[in-house]
Amino acid sequence: MKILIAVTCLLEIGLLLALPYKKHKLELLKRKSRSTDDFIPCTHMVSSPGEYWYQSPGSNDVCGLYLIGQPEQLIEIQFTQFDISCETGGLLAVFDGWELNNQYFPGVEDHSLPMIERYRTFCGEEAPKTLYISSQNVALIQFRIPQAGEGFKVKVGFGINPQPCNVMAMTTEGVFTMKNFGLQRNCTVSIINPVKIKMVNVDVSVSGERTSIKRETGLTNKCTDFGGGDYVQLLDGSGLDPAYMETEAVFCGQESSTDKTFDVVLGCQNSVVRMVSSGKFYNSLTFIFWPLSQHDIYDSGVPGHC
Ligand SMILES: *[C@@H]1O[C@H](CO)[C@@H](O)[C@H](O)[C@H]1NC(C)=O
Numbered sequence: 001m002k003i004l005i006a007v008t009c010l011l012e013i014g015l016l017l018a019l020p021y022k023k024h025k026l027e028l029l030k031r032k033s034r035s036t037d038d039f040i041p042c043t044h045m046v047s048s049p050g051e052y053w054y055q056s057p058g059s060n061d062v063c064g065l066y067l068i069g070q071p072e073q074l075i076e077i078q079f080t081q082f083d084i085s086c087e088t089g090g091l092l093a094v095f096d097g098w099e100l101n102n103q104y105f106p107g108v109e110d111h112s113l114p115m116i117e118r119y120r121t122f123c124g125e126e127a128p129k130t131l132y133i134s135s136q137n138v139a140l141i142q143f144r145i146p147q148a149g150e151g152f153k154v155k156v157g158f159g160i161n162p163q164p165c166n167v168m169a170m171t172t173e174g175v176f177t178m179k180n181f182g183l184q185r186n187c188t189v190s191i192i193n194p195v196k197i198k199m200v201n202v203d204v205s206v207s208g209e210r211t212s213i214k215r216e217t218g219l220t221n222k223c224t225d226f227g228g229g230d231y232v233q234l235l236d237g238s239g240l241d242p243a244y245m246e247t248e249a250v251f252c253g254q255e256s257s258t259d260k261t262f263d264v265v266l267g268c269q270n271s272v273v274r275m276v277s278s279g280k281f282y283n284s285l286t287f288i289f290w291p292l293s294q295h296d297i298y299d300s301g302v303p304g305h306c
Contacts, residue, residue: 040065047170049157051080058148060089065141065154066098067134071167071176071189073158075139081153082127084145092143092152093121096134098168099142103239106136106166110186110242110274127152133159136166168192173290175200176273180230184279188242191271194292197234198263201286205230205252208281218260223252228280236268238306245272246305265296268306 040052042063052065067075077094084090096118098105108115112135122128132139145151165187167176172193180187199219205228206217223231231252237245249264266272277283 046156051153051155053081053151053153054143054145055151056145056148058146060144060146062142062144064099064143067139067141067156068168068170069137069158070170071137072161072164073137074161075134075137076155076157076159077132077134077139077141078155078157079127079152080155081151082122083125083150084123084143084152085125085147085150086123088147088150090143090145090147090150091121091123092141092145093119094128094132095119095140095142097136097166098138098140098240100240103241103244105138105168105190105240106188107241107243110166110188111135112185136161136164136168138168166190169289173288175286175288177201177284177286178273178275179284180275180277180279180282182279182282184277186274186276188272188274190240190242191289192269193271194236194265194267194269194297195271195289196263196265196292196296197271197273197287197289198258199251199255199261199285199287200258201256201284202232202251202261203254203256204232204275204283204285205281206254207283217254219251219253219255219262221250221252223250228278230275230277230281230283232285233272233274233276234264234266235272235274236266236270236303236306237272238269240270242272242274245270246303265292265300267292267297267300267303 038050038052040054042061045066047068069075084092163181165185167189169191176189178187178189202219223229231250233247234249235242235245235247248266255261275283275285
């Protein structure tokens with residue numbers, strides 16, 4: 001996974017400090033299996049369990065440890081050492097999701113918790129005692145430690161999410177099944193790559209019970225008139241939050257014949273499949289996705305809104 005990240009200041013939500021706001025860009029390259037007990041650089045992505053530590057070289061930069069697990073996993077965070085003095089302006093925030101360029105994943109409309117409950121900020125000499133568990137397969141530890149020599153050590157583990165909803169894909173091709181488990185909730189699968197998406201099996205706004213008989217209604221985009229108004233959106237854009245992305249397709253209904261389903265090109269840096277569920281149906285959606293070919297890009301061009 002190749003992600004261009006400009007680290008921004010989630011910390012400021014908690015601090016409301018007029019901190020001179022410095023953006024730095026970096027490229028997080030392909031994930032590597034890393035040994036445990038790793039020293040991490042200022043901004044870094046981690047996808048394997050272990051103990052990671054950071055020691056400040058004495059800089060005001062805002063740093064980020066981006067954590068990602070498999071789609072059906074949750075992130076577990078436990079600090080084992082902690083020395084970030086409040087007096088020198090040191091601060092660390094644990095965020096339930098990712099933040100990139102001032103946008104959040106999951107988006108505000110897709111997360112079960114309000115924004116204020118999605119981050120916790122800490123400073124001082126005592127490690128935060130609680131084991132922190134994220135709501136989805138991504139979490140972020142953001143920190144600014146101006147005092148040289150200070151830092152922290154954190155244990156990162158991965159638990160099981162029995163009902164995955166929001167997911168950041170770890171790969172640029174694969175197959176996914178989204179379900180709402182009969183619940184009222186909005187779920188987003190985010191793929192940080194331009195991709196082509198093909199629906200394989202759609203059952204949205206149709207089945208009222210687990211054991212429904214397939215009626216094969218076909219697909220429609222008139223979802224407000226159809227059933228209870230549940231729907232799937234395909235979006236693309238350059239940021240993380242679906243609320244700021246462009247809708248390329250909307251549909252609902254029931255279809256399992258791949259001859260009758262369609263595929264859609266999502267040509268921006270970030271591609272999203274979002275399922276909006278009222279709680280009146282047991283929705284499920286299976287789709288496959290793969291990176292755009294040169295041919296696709298030539299055919300469709302890069303959308304203007306990217
Ligand atoms: C789900 O998304 C819709 C449309 O974006 C929004 O109106 C609704 O409030 C959201 N529902 C929940 C439970 O967050």
